[in-house]
Every structure is written in C-alpha cells, then in structure tokens.
Amino acid sequence: xxxxxxxxxxxxxxxxxxxxxxxxxxxxxxxxxxxxxxxxxxxxxxxxxxxxxxxxxxxxxxxxxxxxxxxxxxxxxxxxxxxxxxxxxxxxxxxxxxxxxxxxxxxxxxxxxxxxxxxxxxxxxxxxxxxxxxxxxxxxxxxxxxxxxxxxxxxxxxxxxxxxxxxxxxxxxxxxxxxxxxxxxxxxxxxxxxxxxxxxxxxxxxxxxxxxxxxxxxxxxxxxxxxxxxxxxxxxxxxxxxxxxxxxxxxxxxxxxxxxxxxxxxxxxxxxxxxxxxxxxxxxxxxxx
Amino acid sequence: xxxxxxxxxxxxxxxxxxxxxxxxxxxxxxxxxxxxxxxxxxxxxxxxxxxxxxxxxxxxxxxxxxxxxxxxxxxxxxxxxxxxxxxxxxxxxxxxxxxxxxxxxxxxxxxxxxxxxxxxxxxxxxxxxxxxxxxxxxxxxxxxxxxxxxxxxxxxxxxxxxxxxxxxxxxxxxxxxxxxxxxxxxxxxxxxxxxxxxxxxxxxxxxxxxxxxxxxxxxxxxxxxxxxxxxxxxxxxxxxxxxxxxxxxxxxxxxxxxxxxxxxxxxxxxxxxxxxxxxxxxxxxxxxxxxxx
Numbered sequence: 001x002x003x004x005x006x007x008x009x010x011x012x013x014x015x016x017x018x019x020x021x022x023x024x025x026x027x028x029x030x031x032x033x034x035x036x037x038x039x040x041x042x043x044x045x046x047x048x049x050x051x052x053x054x055x056x057x058x059x060x061x062x063x064x065x066x067x068x069x070x071x072x073x074x075x076x077x078x079x080x081x082x083x084x085x086x087x088x089x090x091x092x093x094x095x096x097x098x099x100x101x102x103x104x105x106x107x108x109x110x111x112x113x114x115x116x117x118x119x120x121x122x123x124x125x126x127x128x129x130x131x132x133x134x135x136x137x138x139x140x141x142x143x144x145x146x147x148x149x150x151x152x153x154x155x156x157x158x159x160x161x162x163x164x165x166x167x168x169x170x171x172x173x174x175x176x177x178x179x180x181x182x183x184x185x186x187x188x189x190x191x192x193x194x195x196x197x198x199x200x201x202x203x204x205x206x207x208x209x210x211x212x213x214x215x216x217x218x219x220x221x222x223x224x225x226x227x228x229x230x231x232x233x234x235x236x237x238x239x240x241x242x243x244x245x246x247x248x249x250x251x252x253x254x255x256x257x258x259x260x261x262x263x264x265x266x267x268x269x270x271x272x273x274x275x276x277x278x279x280x281x282x283x284x285x286x287x288x289x
Numbered sequence: 290x291x292x293x294x295x296x297x298x299x300x301x302x303x304x305x306x307x308x309x310x311x312x313x314x315x316x317x318x319x320x321x322x323x324x325x326x327x328x329x330x331x332x333x334x335x336x337x338x339x340x341x342x343x344x345x346x347x348x349x350x351x352x353x354x355x356x357x358x359x360x361x362x363x364x365x366x367x368x369x370x371x372x373x374x375x376x377x378x379x380x381x382x383x384x385x386x387x388x389x390x391x392x393x394x395x396x397x398x399x400x401x402x403x404x405x406x407x408x409x410x411x412x413x414x415x416x417x418x419x420x421x422x423x424x425x426x427x428x429x430x431x432x433x434x435x436x437x438x439x440x441x442x443x444x445x446x447x448x449x450x451x452x453x454x455x456x457x458x459x460x461x462x463x464x465x466x467x468x469x470x471x472x473x474x475x476x477x478x479x480x481x482x483x484x485x486x487x488x489x490x491x492x493x494x495x496x497x498x499x500x501x502x503x504x505x506x507x508x509x510x511x512x513x514x515x516x517x518x519x520x521x522x523x524x525x526x527x528x529x530x531x532x533x534x535x536x537x538x539x540x541x542x543x544x545x546x547x548x549x550x551x552x553x554x555x556x557x558x559x560x561x562x563x564x565x566x567x568x569x570x571x572x573x574x575x576x577x578x579x580x581x582x
Contacts, residue, residue, distance in 0.1 A: 059503040062503065064355045210346055210349075211346070211352070215349045
C-alpha cells in the first residue's frame with residue numbers, strides 16, 4: 001500500500017474548534033505546569049544567574065572603562081555585563097527552546113504522538129516559546145533591579161521600558177530562525193546538546209555578550225555582523241545605558257536590521273523545518289532518537 | 290511474598306559468571322564509553338569549538354582588565370593566564386563532578402539503570418569505576434585543551450617541568466576531593482532525580498567563591514564572603530594551581546602549605562561519598578525505585 005493511501009485511510013475530520021490563540025496559550029500553560037512541578041530546579045536556575053551577576057560585579061573591580069566607553073556603552077563594565085546576563089534567557093528562549101523541546105520529546109518517545117495530533121507544530125512551538133518568554137521576563141525583572149542595587153547605571157522609565165519591550169520582541173523574532181533551523185537539525189540528526197552549545201557559544205562570543213565587539217579583529221567582526229544578536233544586544237544596551245528610545249539613530253538602525261533578519265529568516269527557516277519535518281514523518285523517523 | 294524472600298529467590302550464586310577480572314571489566318566499561326564518544330564526530334567537533342570559544346572570550350575580556358589592578362591584588366599582570374587557569378580547573382572539576390550524575394540520569398531515563406544495578410555488586414562497581422574513569426578522560430581532554438590554548442595565548446604559563454609536575458599533583462588532589470561531591474550527588478540522584486541543576490548551581494557557587502575570573506582578594510572588601518570562600522576546597526585548589534603554574538611558586542612555601550593543608554582536610558570526604566552512594570543505591574533497590582524517573 002502507498003504511503004499516501006495509508007495516510008488518507010488514517011486521516012479524520014477535525015472535531016471541535018479551539019482558536020489558535022487558545023491552543024498557544026494551552027501549550028504555554030502545559031509547559032509552565034510541567035516546569036512548576038520542578039520548583040527546586042527553578043530555584044537553582046535563578047540562584048545560578050544571581051551568582052553570575054555577583055561574579056561579574058566583582059570582575060568589574062579590575063576592569064578599565066576605556067574600551068567600554070569607546071564602544072559607546074558608558075563607563076561601567078558591570079552595567080554592560082548585567083544587561084547581557086539579564087537578556088541571556090531571551091537569547092536561549094529564541095535560539096534553543098524549540099530544539100530543547102524537540103530533543104526532550106524525542107528522548108521520551110512522545111514526539112511522534114505530539115506531532116501527529118491535528119494541531120499544527122507551529123502552534124505548539126509558539127506555546128512553548130510563550131512560556132519561555134514569560135520565564136525569561138521573570139529573570140529580567142529580577143536581574144535588572146539587582147544590577148541597579150549593585151551600582152549598574154541604567155535609565156528605567158516608561159519610554160525605555162516600551163523600547164525594551166519592542167527590542168526584546170525583535171530579538172526573539174530575528175533570532176528565532178536560528179532556533180528553528182537548529183530544531184530541524186535535531187529532528188533530522190537526533191543530536192541535541194552539541195548543536196545548542198555551539199550556537200550559544202558562537203553567539204556569546206561574536207555578538208559581544210561579555211565584551212564589546214569593537215575588541216574583535218576586523219575579520220571576526222564580519223561574523224558578528226551576520227548574527228542578529230549583535231544588533232539586539234547593541235540596541236538594548238544603548239537604550240538602557242543612555243535612556244534613549246527606538247527613535248534614536250543607532251537604536252533605529254539596529255531595529256531596522258533586526259526587522260530585515262526577521263522578514264528574510266523566518267519564512268526560510270519555516271520552509272526548511274517543514275521540509276525536514278515532513279521528510280522525517282514520511283520515513284517514520286519521529287519516534288527514533 | 291516479602292521483599293527479602295523475593296530477593297533470595299532471584300539471587301544467583303556469587304562469582305558464577307565472573308570470568309574477567311575487575312580491572313578488565315572496568316576498562317571495558319571505560320572503553321565502550323570512549324567508543325561512543327568518538328563515533329559522534331560532529332559532537333566532538335562542536336565540543337572543540339566550545340573549548341576554543343570559551344577560552345577566547347576571556348582573551349578578549351583581558352583587553353579590558355587593568356594589569357596594574359591585577360598586580361596590586363597579588364597576581365601576575367596577565368589576565369589571560371589568570372582566567373584561563375581558573376576556567377580550565379573549574380571546568381575540569383565541574384565535568385568530573387557532574388559526569389557520574391549525568392550518566393545516572395541517562396541510564397535511568399533510558400530505563401537501563403535497573404538492569405545495570407541488578408547485576409552482582411562487583412560487576413556494578415566495575416561499571417561505575419569505568420564510568421568515573423571515562424568522566425576523567427573526557428574532562429582531562431577539556432582541561433588540557435583549554436590549557437594548551439592558554440599556553441598559545443599567554444607567555445606567563447610555566448614551562449618548568451618541575452612546576453608542571455607539582456601542578457599535576459595538585460590537580461589530582463583537587464579532583465579527588467571534588468569527586469566525592471560527584472559520587473554523593475550521583476547517589477542522591479538515584480532517589481531524588483532532579484539534581485543536575487543543583488550541580489549547575491554548585492559549579493556557579495564554586496566559580497563565584499573560588500575566584501575563577503576575578504582575584505579572590507577583592508572579596509576582602511566583603512569579609513563574610515571571603516571567609517565563606519576559604520571554607521570551599523576549590524578556593525584552595527585553584528590558589529595552589531595558579532601559584533604553581535603561573536608564578537612558579539613551589540608547594541613547600543608556607544602560604545602554599547596552608548592551602549595544601551586546607552585541601553587535605555576534605556580528603557576523607559571521598560570515603561564518606563562511597564558510603565553515601567551505597568546507601569542510596571541499596572535504598573532504591575529495596576524501594577524498587579531504580580526504574581522510576
């Protein structure tokens with residue numbers, strides 16, 4: 001019997017109707033409920049990030065401000081670092097949440113069941129992503145005030161908060177294609193962690209999470225320019241350090257670049273994912289890990 | 290039927306199937322894990338990128354660090370040597386400590402742990418030793434790789450064979466002390482399951498209090514934190530390692546002897562750790578929790 005005949009035999013009409021937004025919310029809630037079961041895990045996760053803030057606070061005692069100033073980020077290395085740490089969870093959410101979810105479901109053998117439901121995988125992914133965004137926002141809300149208490153100099157007002165919200169949305173959207181392609185690779189090659197680590201390290205290194213990219217040699221800067229995270233970090237830091245909004249020239253340019261990355265990257269990555277996903281599904285490889 | 294009757298019924302005679310020596314079986318357990326590692330070439334390549342980039346981050350951070358500040362706090366003026374020695378040792382400890390718990394999680398999740406633990410004790414121990422050896426082999430590759438990058442980037446690292454020998458002995462001692470934490474964590478993992486994040490937290494605490502990327506003397510501004518840091522074995526291990534491999538300070542100097550003594554105080558923990566592991570394993574066997582996750 002042909003694959004298509006088997007599929008048509010098993011295809012049924014979708015019963016009942018739940019809106020896409022409702023499904024996304026339900027998927028986010030599902031992930032949140034699973035995670036909330038592991039309270040100790042969450043506590044340790046928060047504690048690790050807080051210790052990281054203190055580590056960079058102590059490191060800043062021996063840092064000279066010249067290069068930070070030259071890169072346009074004021075004169076405090078701690079402020080520079082704490083903003084990077086505060087938004088690092090958004091970076092992870094956009095680049096690794098999908099692949100982490102796929103790898104986990106793949107490993108537990110539940111991926112086939114989940115992806116075989118009438119609900120589109122994009123809906124499920126968006127739900128997971130929504131959960132990770134909420135989780136990352138809790139981090140942001142804790143880390144930024146902690147940084148300010150320890151002496152980081154930032155402008156937090158209505159205007160910068162609105163700008164920050166827009167920039168974070170763009171950070172997620174522009175980096176999401178990398179996450180989607182990485183998830184597709186996991187679906188295809190069944191190799192979880194190394195791809196995720198490599199993406200994290202490459203981004204942390206070339207996008208200037210811990211040091212300004214002006215320190216990189218000129219050839220390495222080309223790699224930085226290829227990563228949307230470079231522009232996301234620059235815009236967020238510049239806005240919070242100088243108290244400027246999205247209308248500022250430098251922030252506006254970064255925003256435009258992030259929009260371009262999103263417009264080009266998202267459709268391409270979704271096409272790649274769908275192609276790999278359909279291929280794996282047809283070959284019956286969803287349950288293999 | 291009671292648990293004991295059940296266990297008696299299933300028990301085979303000891304030594305029935307043991308044809309290979311303990312060391313032979315431990316080495317087999319070590320080799321099969323290495324074979325798995327080397328069969329994932331892409332994984333290996335990405336790990337190498339990980340090692341290089343994590344070291345390079347601190348190379349660029351070193352441009353921001355004031356050498357005078359570093360020297361005034363009692364260290365060499367080169368931040369690359371300072372940070373890379375710290376990162377290499379902390380990652381070495383971290384991977385050694387977490388390896389066994391990680392392996393436990395993998396076997397428990399895959400549902401194979403019960404079969405492993407149900408075989409006779411000697412076989413299980415040899416498997417465990419093999420896994421620990423593999424953990425050290427893997428983390429040693431990470432450690433040596435990071436140090437080699439450090440040697441490539443900085444001239445401050447010692448090339449004196451006598452100092453390198455001392456540094457090796459210090460590393461072995463530090464790893465032995467910290468393995469105890471790993472074995473305890475692995476034992477606890479059998480029952481309490483969600484412990485990997487605790488190990489991540491532990492590594493962050495170690496990095497914070499151990500002064501991995503900043504000079505410990507800064508903590509003197511916060512005396513409570515400074516004294517807490519002195520209670521952590523890693524602080525002493527890293528101080529010994531850095532002084533040997535960067536400053537060429539021999540181990541018999543009074544300051545070094547203080548740190549060495551402090552480190553040795555924690556050594557009996559290794560014996561305790563095996564007892565704790567055995568306690569949790571037996572408890573899990575009795576409660577039939579080996580296959581639960």
